[in-house]
Amino acid sequence: MTTTLMSPDDTLRPPGADGGLRQAARRRYLLRLLVRRELRARYKGSLLGLGWSYVRPAVHFSVYFYVIGVFLGMDRQVENFPVYLFSGMVLVNLFTETLHSTTRSVTGNAPLVRKVFLPRELFPIASLLVSLVHFLPSMLILLGAAIVKGWRPSPESLGAAVFGFAIIVMLGLGLGLLCAAINVFFRDLEQVVDISMIVVTWSVPMIYPWTHVRTHAPGWVEDLYLANPLVSAVSLFQRAFWFPGTGKTFAFPPNLYAHATASLVFAILVFVAGRVAFARMQKRFAQEL
Amino acid sequence: MTSSIVIDSVTKHFTMRHARSIKEMSVRALRGQTLSEKFKALDDVSLTINQGETVALMGLNGSGKSTLLKLISGVMQPDAGSVLVRGRIAGLIDVGAGLHPELTGRENVHLNGAILGMSRAEIERKFDAIVEFSGVERFLDDQVKFYSSGMFMRLGFSIAAHTEPDVFLIDEVLAVGDPPFREKCLDRIRELRGEGRTMVIVAHDIQMLTGLCDRGITMRQGKVLFDGPAAEAGKLVRQDRQARRAAARAGQGGQAGQSGQSGQSGPPGQANGMAHKA
Numbered sequence: 201m202t203t204t205l206m207s208p209d210d211t212l213r214p215p216g217a218d219g220g221l222r223q224a225a226r227r228r229y230l231l232r233l234l235v236r237r238e239l240r241a242r243y244k245g246s247l248l249g250l251g252w253s254y255v256r257p258a259v260h261f262s263v264y265f266y267v268i269g270v271f272l273g274m275d276r277q278v279e280n281f282p283v284y285l286f287s288g289m290v291l292v293n294l295f296t297e298t299l300h301s302t303t304r305s306v307t308g309n310a311p312l313v314r315k316v317f318l319p320r321e322l323f324p325i326a327s328l329l330v331s332l333v334h335f336l337p338s339m340l341i342l343l344g345a346a347i348v349k350g351w352r353p354s355p356e357s358l359g360a361a362v363f364g365f366a367i368i369v370m371l372g373l374g375l376g377l378l379c380a381a382i383n384v385f386f387r388d389l390e391q392v393v394d395i396s397m398i399v400v401t402w403s404v405p406m407i408y409p410w411t412h413v414r415t416h417a418p419g420w421v422e423d424l425y426l427a428n429p430l431v432s433a434v435s436l437f438q439r440a441f442w443f444p445g446t447g448k449t450f451a452f453p454p455n456l457y458a459h460a461t462a463s464l465v466f467a468i469l470v471f472v473a474g475r476v477a478f479a480r481m482q483k484r485f486a487q488e489l
Numbered sequence: 490m491t492s493s494i495v496i497d498s499v500t501k502h503f504t505m506r507h508a509r510s511i512k513e514m515s516v517r518a519l520r521g522q523t524l525s526e527k528f529k530a531l532d533d534v535s536l537t538i539n540q541g542e543t544v545a546l547m548g549l550n551g552s553g554k555s556t557l558l559k560l561i562s563g564v565m566q567p568d569a570g571s572v573l574v575r576g577r578i579a580g581l582i583d584v585g586a587g588l589h590p591e592l593t594g595r596e597n598v599h600l601n602g603a604i605l606g607m608s609r610a611e612i613e614r615k616f617d618a619i620v621e622f623s624g625v626e627r628f629l630d631d632q633v634k635f636y637s638s639g640m641f642m643r644l645g646f647s648i649a650a651h652t653e654p655d656v657f658l659i660d661e662v663l664a665v666g667d668p669p670f671r672e673k674c675l676d677r678i679r680e681l682r683g684e685g686r687t688m689v690i691v692a693h694d695i696q697m698l699t700g701l702c703d704r705g706i707t708m709r710q711g712k713v714l715f716d717g718p719a720a721e722a723g724k725l726v727r728q729d730r731q732a733r734r735a736a737a738r739a740g741q742g743g744q745a746g747q748s749g750q751s752g753q754s755g756p757p758g759q760a761n762g763m764a765h766k767a
Contacts (some may be wrong), residue, residue, distance in 0.1 A: 210655070212495055212573035216563025230603035237600060241591045284691035312587060316580065316604055486564045487503060 216317045221475055222287050224321035233426045234326040239333065245349055253334045257293060257341075261286055268407050279410055279446045283345050287441040288406030288434040290338040295368050295430065296397040303325040303375025303393045308487040320482045321475075324380045342441055347362050349445035357440040363460055364436030367429055374471030381481040384488050385479050411455055426453050429463030436460055491575070493656055493687040494561055499570035501531040501556055526762055530556040533570070540575070540655075541685045545698040545719050547726045548708035549733060556709070558658050561689065576655025579605050590634035594625055596754040597633050602649045612646075612715040615651045622673070623647035645669055650677045656672045657681060658688045675701065695723040 224231075243249045264285055278284050305323035306313060313320060325375040351357070385388040403425070404415075413425045425431060435452055443450060453459065508514040512739045532554045536623045538544055538598075559565045560572050562580045587601040598619055604613040620626055623644045625636070633641060633657055659678070677703065682688060692698055698705065698719060707715040707723025715725050 210573050211574050212492070214563070214572045215561060215578055216566065216573060222703045225602070230693045231598075233596075233600045233603050237596075239593060239595075241589065312604065316587060317578075319602060400621065454587050483566045486559065 212314045214326055220319060220479060221321045221325075223229050224319035224325055227319070227322065230318075231322060231326055231329065234322060235329045235333065236257045238326060238330045242330075249364040254337050254341075254392060256291065257338045259359050260293070261289060264289070264407055276443065279450070280349055280442060282362055283342075283442045283445060284343050284409075284438060285406065286338075286345060287437045288404060290335065290342050291337065291364060291368055291429070291434055291437050292406055294335045296400060298328050298331040298369075299333060299374035299376055299393055300397065302373070303379040303390055305376075306380045306384055306485060307387070307390075307489065312425075314486050314489050320485060321377070321478060324373065324376050326387060328369070329375060331372075333367075346441040346445060351441060351445045354444065357444055358442075360436045361440035363464070364433040364440065367431055367436075367460065370464070371433075372468035372472035374467065377471075377474035377478040382483075382487055384481070403428065405438075406432045406434055409450070410435070411451070418467060428461060429466055432456065432460040432463040435467060491540045492537050493540040493542070493575050494536070494689070495571075495573040496534055496557075497529055497559070497571045497573075499534045499557075499560060499567040499572060500529065501553075501560065501565070502527050502568050505531050505757065518667075520725070526583075529711050531560070531567075534711070534713055536706065536713065538687060538689065538714070540687055541682075543682050543688045543690065543702045545691055545702035545722065546691045546708065547695065547704045547705055547722050548697065548710070548714075548728070551586060552708040553711040554708055555660055556711075558660050558691055562658055573655055576629060578656045578658065579652040579654035580658035580660070585708060588633050588641065590687060593632055594620075594629040594636070594644060597644065598648055600687050602603040603644070605649060605652045606654075607652060619647050619651050620651070622677070626668070639667060639670070646674055650674070650681070651685075655686060657688045659688065660690075661691055661693070684750055695726055697725050 239250065243252060246252065248255070261282075265282055269285065271280045273279045278423060294382055302324040305327040306320060309323050312318065313323075379389055401407075410425070411433065413422050416423070431453070435456055439456070443452075504525050504527050507522070508517050508641065508742060510525050512648070514524055534553070534557065548556065549553050555703075556565070558580070560567055561574060561632060562578055563574075587604040588597050589600065598616060599609075599612055602615075607615075620629060623640075623646070625640050625644055628636060628640065633644070636644070675697070678688065678690075682701075688702075690702060701717045705715070705719035705724040706713060707725045709729060715722050
């Protein structure tokens with residue numbers, strides 16, 4: 201047995217002070233194991249395993265495509281509707297899944313939070329990573345479909361994709377940290393978050409083009425609608441993967457990139473706020489759980 | 490002597506909420522009952538534990554031992570006062586906490602090792618030692634949910650006992666396992682003690698504690714009652730126990746009507762225990 205006793209420069213420190221997001225991100229190996237555990241636990245004893253992460257978006261997609269696209273005729277209004285729909289859907293699914301699982305991440309790990317000191321940010325981060333693992337197959341399918349429809353990578357489309365993705369991840373992690381912390385004190389939040397996700401799905405131009413809002417709603421609703429960072433992110437993804445394969449007659453919301461920049465700044469602010477709030481509230485996690 | 494743990498006039502309160510939902514709250518409010526109760530789990534506790542000391546923390550249920558251990562480990566923060574610790578801390582505080590039932594024994598060794606602060610290389614280096622110590626080799630690739638409770642605890646203890654921290658916190662884990670494994674655990678603790686690590690042990694087995702520790706601290710209702718030789722500290726706890734038993738016997742006499750009320754407010758000790766499990 202090797203004896204590695206403390207180095208002489210070790211000083212007296214308050215225990216549990218070396219938490220925080222940075223410390224959490226530094227423990228890569230533990231993060232990897234936590235992600236693996238989450239995936240393993242989710243698909244425990246199932247024959248299809250991770251294959252289910254293909255089935256869910258496929259069903260989602262089919263329902264929207266047939267009901268909205270074919271039955272309600274959106275297919276005739278939006279050129280190449282399947283790709284349009286799917287490029288919004290992958291991003292919205294990433295966002296909703298991130299928020300759903302990060303909100304439960306701390307309460308779901310209650311025994312650990314109560315017994316062992318770990319940077320508690322590990323749990324929301326691990327949830328985000330699991331969502332990204334699920335995002336990957338959908339993203340590959342989207343790429344495949346876009347390529348079939350004549351999409352070729354270009355700097356502009358890749359830039360738009362990264363831009364949209366960054367908004368979603370920043371916003372998702374920021375809100376996720378906030379919700380995870382608040383959920384420890386008020387479990388009602390889980391329900392609130394899940395219900396809000398229904399609103400999110402319908403309040404972005406994923407199933408319909410944004411121009412419908414302009415035609416059917418007063419001006420201030422349109423302004424409000426376009427101020428939603430998720431609308432910018434979804435538009436950017438459509439700009440990246442759907443638009444190049446169409447006749448390029450579609451008009452995106454005005455000042456898309458200005459809106460998107462504002463959205464990214466907003467998302468970063470939410471992230472900073474979420475991080476600070478989480479760091480403050482986590483001091484009381486162990487006694488509340 | 491360098492100090493390893495310095496606890497300076499630490500106070501910790503807990504709030505017990507009797508009602509969580511709006512319905513429960515309004516019912517209690519209408520009845521004129523309180524919605525929550527605040528109690529002191531630790532009351533102005535000051536202690537200094539030196540490097541290499543093995544200290545037994547004794548006291549009845551709810552005297553604040555576990556709370557104190559949680560403050561040392563950093564899981565909880567004190568309301569007032571300060572806790573300072575030197576070096577890496579690891580705890581044997583409910584060894585099963587980090588084990589995931591859906592994962593195999595092998596995966597759990599890695600996961601739990603990483604949770605307790607070991608690096609990947611460190612886990613791989615100690616893997617065989619951990620497995621051998623736990624004695625679950627044959628079931629290493631089975632999911633932990635199929636383990637017997639003894640095997641579960643053995644694996645948990647074994648991982649924690651190989652973390653090589655500077656400060657080792659042990660809470661009520663020695664009560665698990667069959668006698669041979671328990672003996673093995675004690676040997677391992679003696680070995681760690683021999684390496685000059687600081688240890689704080691909480692257990693109810695006073696005889697074992699006095700054999701293992703040089704110093705005993707007796708706690709009563711969140712305060713340090715005694716700090717000195719382990720045998721003396723153990724005696725005090727025995728007295729406390731007898732007093733509580735006597736009180737319980739006397740209480741059974743003519744206070745049947747009050748039993749409901751005492752269940753709610755209870756001695757501070759019991760309330761403390763409940764808050765932990767809640």
